[in-house]
Amino acid sequence: MARSPTTADAFNAIAESSRRELLDVIGGDEVTVSELVLRSGLSQPQVSKHLGVLRAVGLVLVREEGRHRWYRVNGPALKPIHDWVLPFARTWNARLDRLDDLLTELKTTEKPQ
Amino acid sequence: MARSPTTADAFNAIAESSRRELLDVIGGDEVTVSELVLRSGLSQPQVSKHLGVLRAVGLVLVREEGRHRWYRVNGPALKPIHDWVLPFARTWNARLDRLDDLLTELKTTEKPQ
DNA sequence: TTGACGTATGCCGATATTGGCATACATTAG
DNA sequence: CTAATGTATGCCAATATCGGCATACGTCAA
Structure with a gap:
């Protein structure tokens, strides 16, 4: 057996500090991926992957607009x-x-x- | 690189549901390992290992008494x-x-x- | 149409985890 | 002293992670 997947639940998802940081950076706003790359200092693929995990557990919600993706925190999660x-x-x-x-x-x- | 060690901080330590359960079982009491084995349904080695992680991040404190180990939750952690x-x-x-x-x-x- | 931009994915290597079972260690009982 | 009890550890196999780099995809601009 191995450790629970990061996408198992919110507890596992936020165990990674980069993901907590992303949530902090997003805060109460609606932010674009490239915006997060700038503000977090993480690489673009890294941000996208972490957002993927956060999405999987419902911690963030996305709104698609053209080639942009607007992310926001889903507090209740x-x-x-x-x-x-x-x-x-x-x-x-x-x-x-x-x-x-x-x-x-x-x-x-x-x-x- | 790999995922952060479970002993990295409280966030990683409580990502595992078994460890949260142990903390819940201990609650406000001071409990013995064998007591935890009984109440949690986990195997003895498993309980000891999880307690080891919780100890590493300061989430539990131990009092040694003979061949017994009395564990209690360290809330502030x-x-x-x-x-x-x-x-x-x-x-x-x-x-x-x-x-x-x-x-x-x-x-x-x-x-x- | 061609190219630039914004995001998401795929593949890789290195690493750490989890449960199970056996077993070592220390302490107390007979 | 010897056995039993209470805990901690070691070793194993299977699994999933994270970052880096390349690259695929969809959308909009010229």
């Missing part, structure tokens, strides 16, 4: 990771213990738009 | 992961946008022990 870490986060950040209460409270307090 | 995901979490959970304000507010409100 990271939810499993956030959900998995949260319980442990409570152990080092006591204030997170109150998070649930706070969110509930906030939900009640805030005005719907 | 997961902080880099939590920190990395948080910004993205805000994109799918709008309420997290207010988290900082809330924490600050709570900090002011709560009484020191």
Whole structure:
């Protein structure tokens, strides 16, 4: 047997720092591959391959426009990771213990738009 | 070049689901290896090897007692992961946008022990 | 049509992993 | 002392990765 494929899930996909970096660079924007090559310093094939992995696990979404590909981060795909870490986060950040209460409270307090 | 070693950092270490499971099983307790073997269903050598990886990245701490090894989770070692995901979490959970304000507010409100 | 541009793929070598089984090591029981 | 218990390691085979370089493909410009 071997290690799980990087395309197995979000956990494996983000194990590679280059891919986390790409997600960081994309951020909340919609970016083109060549733009990512410039901003990341990685080679073009490298960027395309990493994007392929991120695409495979749904961490990025693409919009095709002519010969360009506009990539953007698909946040919710990271939810499993956030959900998995949260319980442990409570152990080092006591204030997170109150998070649930706070969110509930906030939900009640805030005005719907 | 090859994939980063699993012992490179917490991100790589938790990419393997068996290791996440072990961390979940340990939870907030202090558990013995044989205890983990029973609760996880993994073979003893497998558990020991995975624990070795988790130890290498500081995700677990051990206390030696005779021929027993008591393992416990070292929460803070997961902080880099939590920190990395948080910004993205805000994109799918709008309420997290207010988290900082809330924490600050709570900090002011709560009484020191 | 021909060529330039933007992306994705293919092939390669080097490397590290995972589970299984056997086994070594240290500690405690008889 | 000898055996049993609790853990860690070693070796193996199968697999998948990552970067580099070349190259294929589709689209738009002259």
